[in-house]
Amino acid sequence: MDLFQIKKAPTVYDAIVVGSGAGGGMAAYMLTKAGAKVLLLEAGGYFDPADPKYMTQLKWPYESPRRGASTTRAGGDFDAAWGGWEIEGEPYSSKPGGDFFWFRSRMLGGRTNHWGRISMRFGPDDFRRKTLSGIGDDWPITYDDMKPFYDRVDKLIGVFGSVENMHNEPDGHFLPPPKPRLHELMLKKAATGIGIPVIPSRLSILTQPINKERGQCFYCRQCNRGCSAYADFSSSSVLCIPAVKTGNLTLQNNAMVREVLTDAKTGLATGVSYVDTISMQEMSVYAKTVILGASTCESARLLLNSKSARFPNGLANSSGVVGKYLNDSTGASRSGFVPALMDRKRYNEDGVGGMHVFTPWWLDNSKLDFPRGYHIEYGGGMGMPGYGFGGGIENLNGKIPGRDGKMKPAGGYGAGLKDDMRRFYGAYVSMSGRGEPIPLESNYCEIDPNTVDKYGIPTLRFHYKWSDNEIKQAKHMQDTFEQIIEAMGGMPMGNKPGKEQNYGLAAPGRIIHEVGTVRMGNDPGKSALNKFQQAHDVKNLFVVDAAPFVTQGDKNVTWTILAASMRTSEYLIDQVKKKNI
Amino acid sequence: MKRRDTLKAISVASLGMAVGPVEAAVPEPPDTKPAVKLLPGRQKFEAERDAKLLASEKFFTPAELQTVTILGDIIIPADAKSGSASQAGVPAFIDFMMRDQPRSQTPMRGGLRWLDTKCVSRYGNLFAKCTKEQQIDMVEQIAYPGKKVPSDLTQGVAFFTMMRNFVMGGFYTSKMGIDDLGYVGNTPNKWEGVPEDVLKQYGLSYDEPKK
Numbered sequence: 001m002d003l004f005q006i007k008k009a010p011t012v013y014d015a016i017v018v019g020s021g022a023g024g025g026m027a028a029y030m031l032t033k034a035g036a037k038v039l040l041l042e043a044g045g046y047f048d049p050a051d052p053k054y055m056t057q058l059k060w061p062y063e064s065p066r067r068g069a070s071t072t073r074a075g076g077d078f079d080a081a082w083g084g085w086e087i088e089g090e091p092y093s094s095k096p097g098g099d100f101f102w103f104r105s106r107m108l109g110g111r112t113n114h115w116g117r118i119s120m121r122f123g124p125d126d127f128r129r130k131t132l133s134g135i136g137d138d139w140p141i142t143y144d145d146m147k148p149f150y151d152r153v154d155k156l157i158g159v160f161g162s163v164e165n166m167h168n169e170p171d172g173h174f175l176p177p178p179k180p181r182l183h184e185l186m187l188k189k190a191a192t193g194i195g196i197p198v199i200p201s202r203l204s205i206l207t208q209p210i211n212k213e214r215g216q217c218f219y220c221r222q223c224n225r226g227c228s229a230y231a232d233f234s235s236s237s238v239l240c241i242p243a244v245k246t247g248n249l250t251l252q253n254n255a256m257v258r259e260v261l262t263d264a265k266t267g268l269a270t271g272v273s274y275v276d277t278i279s280m281q282e283m284s285v286y287a288k289t290v291i292l293g294a295s296t297c298e299s300a301r302l303l304l305n306s307k308s309a310r311f312p313n314g315l316a317n318s319s320g321v322v323g324k325y326l327n328d329s330t331g332a333s334r335s336g337f338v339p340a341l342m343d344r345k346r347y348n349e350d351g352v353g354g355m356h357v358f359t360p361w362w363l364d365n366s367k368l369d370f371p372r373g374y375h376i377e378y379g380g381g382m383g384m385p386g387y388g389f390g391g392g393i394e395n396l397n398g399k400i401p402g403r404d405g406k407m408k409p410a411g412g413y414g415a416g417l418k419d420d421m422r423r424f425y426g427a428y429v430s431m432s433g434r435g436e437p438i439p440l441e442s443n444y445c446e447i448d449p450n451t452v453d454k455y456g457i458p459t460l461r462f463h464y465k466w467s468d469n470e471i472k473q474a475k476h477m478q479d480t481f482e483q484i485i486e487a488m489g490g491m492p493m494g495n496k497p498g499k500e501q502n503y504g505l506a507a508p509g510r511i512i513h514e515v516g517t518v519r520m521g522n523d524p525g526k527s528a529l530n531k532f533q534q535a536h537d538v539k540n541l542f543v544v545d546a547a548p549f550v551t552q553g554d555k556n557v558t559w560t561i562l563a564a565s566m567r568t569s570e571y572l573i574d575q576v577k578k579k580n581i
Numbered sequence: 582m583k584r585r586d587t588l589k590a591i592s593v594a595s596l597g598m599a600v601g602p603v604e605a606a607v608p609e610p611p612d613t614k615p616a617v618k619l620l621p622g623r624q625k626f627e628a629e630r631d632a633k634l635l636a637s638e639k640f641f642t643p644a645e646l647q648t649v650t651i652l653g654d655i656i657i658p659a660d661a662k663s664g665s666a667s668q669a670g671v672p673a674f675i676d677f678m679m680r681d682q683p684r685s686q687t688p689m690r691g692g693l694r695w696l697d698t699k700c701v702s703r704y705g706n707l708f709a710k711c712t713k714e715q716q717i718d719m720v721e722q723i724a725y726p727g728k729k730v731p732s733d734l735t736q737g738v739a740f741f742t743m744m745r746n747f748v749m750g751g752f753y754t755s756k757m758g759i760d761d762l763g764y765v766g767n768t769p770n771k772w773e774g775v776p777e778d779v780l781k782q783y784g785l786s787y788d789e790p791k792k
């Protein structure tokens with residue numbers, strides 16, 4: 001076989017979808033359900049959380065020789081993420097002083113197999129921040145355009161939560177939320193006491209069955225391992241596998257797309273070329289429509305790498321905006337020790353694979369020195385010990401009086417240390433702020449002029465710097481965390497990060513909510529896509545991950561990826577019916 | 582020489598035995614190791630790596646292993662509720678971690694050596710050969726990172742802290758350690774909220790205060 005003899009597939013599909021995560025999975029699902037013949041190309045391998053071959057759910061730490069340490073994957077041995085911050089043979093780089101960290105999963109379902117299942121809609125204000133505050137940009141669509149799709153995603157996939165009637169935290173079609181755990185009740189009491197709201201979280205986990213294909217949550221707290229009962233949302237189990245079952249989907253795993261192919265005369269997309277990551281065979285495949293859902297940065301990379309005489313700046317990039325306005329959530333955290341929780345009664349409080357309560361943004365930015373809000377996610381409880389458990393005990397046990405009321409020196413050994421571990425178990429809380437940044441043109445990804453990956457595909461180079469807006473927001477987070485921990489009679493742990501550490505503000509990319517690199521907008525001179533996520537320059541080319549998003553709100557973005565991809569898919573079906581495409 | 586043989590040669594050499602070039606000429610004995618059981622869902626490179634590591638030579642020399650075992654059981658001794666670190670298989674876990682994350686090898690091997698040198702100068706014996714009292718006397722000098730210690734002991738404090746962390750991590754992720762803590766989850770459950778008696782104990786309830 002001559003690998004450089006590019007094989008051309010004879011079939012012309014109705015659509016090719018690149019990437020099987022939240023965005024690509026939804027497009028493949030919607031289109032195949034509507035009867036279209038779709039080819040789904042996924043760079044990673046096949047994954048089904050219900051197949052024992054892949055199942056790590058309900059395994060014990062000692063079933064891993066490294067007790068689940070993160071030696072070969074960022075989330076540890078049990079985590080359902082094939083990939084992480086670094087992937088062998090698939091490098092990326094950053095310009096000096098502009099570091100960005102890029103988390104990728106290479107598998108059916110992408111990063112939705114192990115994501116946090118925090119499933120929040122954007123609110124009406126999140127689509128029009130420029131109008132409201134004077135900085136940033138508005139979306140070309142409003143909450144009313146998205147609402148019907150959020151509603152349908154809620155019903156199709158399932159999400160629990162509570163009706164709160166808060167203006168910018170719109171309610172959805174909620175399943176019953178699980179009751180708060182003990183530390184969550186304490187957090188709620190403490191925080192509400194100082195004017196910070198705490199409400200049931202909104203996670204895409206089935207606390208009640210919603211159909212015959214998927215089971216109900218059995219409260220193992222391990223959604224990040226993928227649920228064998230399909231009781232949480234993964235694109236693999238909830239969208240891709242059902243799409244395969246329609247008979248209309250051709251799923252091609254281990255297919256790393258290189259570029260989008262275009263017709264030099266019409267300027268339309270004709271298909272894509274990819275390399276089979278196992279055989280290294282080069283392939284070209286053809287379709288009437290091409291839909292990119294390879295994730296925010298990868299979709300930008302694909303467009304920038306799809307250069308031709310007609311599209312010298314890359315595809316859909318006559319505006320030059322592709323790659324720019326990359327933005328990730330801000331993030332900062334703190335943990336605390338809660339003496340009142342020492343010597344707790346033991347019982348199974350695993351609950352769902354995430355927090356049962358959270359704090360939505362509750363303040364008015366016009367009265368603060370930073371322009372955007374954040375929400376707070378909470379952790380704690382009597383969880384299953386994992387790799388590194390008990391590490392750093394010397395930072396705590398010298399600060400807590402022993403059973404005899406006397407202080408003892410930090411660290412130590414022996415029976416007393418064992419007793420400390422029993423007393424302290426489950427007495428910690430942690431909190432993480434996740435906030436909205438202002439997207440900047442100067443934060444971007446571009447093609448690295450010097451580097452290719454192991455398939456010979458030019459790689460990305462990043463440049464990202466936080467502005468004062470984000471740093472001030474992180475400072476506010478730290479102050480808030482301390483107030484909450486103190487209000488619950490707890491002891492904040494570690495040192496409070498100060499100015500020199502940007503108040504603990506996580507490096508760009510670390511929160512893994514990157515959006516914005518293939519902006520949508522009404523002005524083709526300033527945006528790459530129209531309000532249906534359709535390329536201004538190429539009408540049969542769409543992007544359905546978070547690359548089109550103008551901003552990201554103070555909400556985690558995936559629910560919006562799903563709703564927007566559903567909206568784009570319906571638009572495409574409609575356009576095909578009207579013979580516009 | 583195949584990679585496995587190289588590893589073998591290194592570890593035999595580190596026992597202080599002379600290894601002549603004849604070693605490589607001796608045919609490998611038939612592989613009698615039982616097939617190792619890997620976790621499900623491993624990527625190809627992970628499965629290959631795990632299998633290789635599990636079959637590879639131990640990191641610790643018998644003498645080092647003995648010291649690690651003694652230290653482990655000083656840190657986590659058996660008590661009325663549960664067994665000791667060595668009874669929970671902690672030394673073998675630490676050995677695996679040295680092979681899995683080689684960056685720990687130097688601090689670990691060097692730290693053990695530091696301990697032996699210190700014991701020889703203080704008590705005239707390697708740590709493992711010291712009396713129980715001497716061993717505890719030594720450990721007492723390096724077990725409390727918050728305390729001021731003479732400048733020739735600070736490295737020992739850092740080593741013991743690292744050792745404590747490895748031992749704790751190993752013990753509390755073993756079945757014995759998990760039972761000791763009283764973790765009772767990781768099994769299908771129905772979460773119906775905090776038990777009544779616990780709510781009462783903390784003066785909490787699920788009823789919303791009237792607005």
Ligand SMILES: Cc1cc2nc3c(=O)[nH]c(=O)nc-3n(C[C@H](O)[C@H](O)[C@H](O)COP(=O)(O)OP(=O)(O)OC[C@H]3O[C@@H](n4cnc5c(N)ncnc54)[C@H](O)[C@@H]3O)c2cc1C
Pocket residue numbers: 018019020021022023024025041042043044103104105106107108109110111112114115116117118119120255256257258293294295296298302512513544545546556557558559561
């Ligand atoms: C640990 C963690 C926790 C998270 N928690 C939350 C949360 O609680 N809430 C939330 O909203 N978000 C969360 N996220 C973010 C969330 O996972 C992403 O927003 C979401 O998965 C993005 O979907 P996507 O379809 O854009 O991309 P992905 O899910 O990344 O899927 C992209 C797919 O495309 C494939 N692909 C990439 N390049 C190519 C190519 N060239 N050819 C073919 N295929 C390709 C990839 O292999 C991958 O399968 C979390 C992420 C992580 C890592």
Ligand code: SF4
Pocket residue numbers: 057205206216217218219220221222223224226227228229231232351352353
């Ligand atoms: S917590 Fe529930 S939904 Fe999540 S993996 Fe466990 S059983 Fe499945």
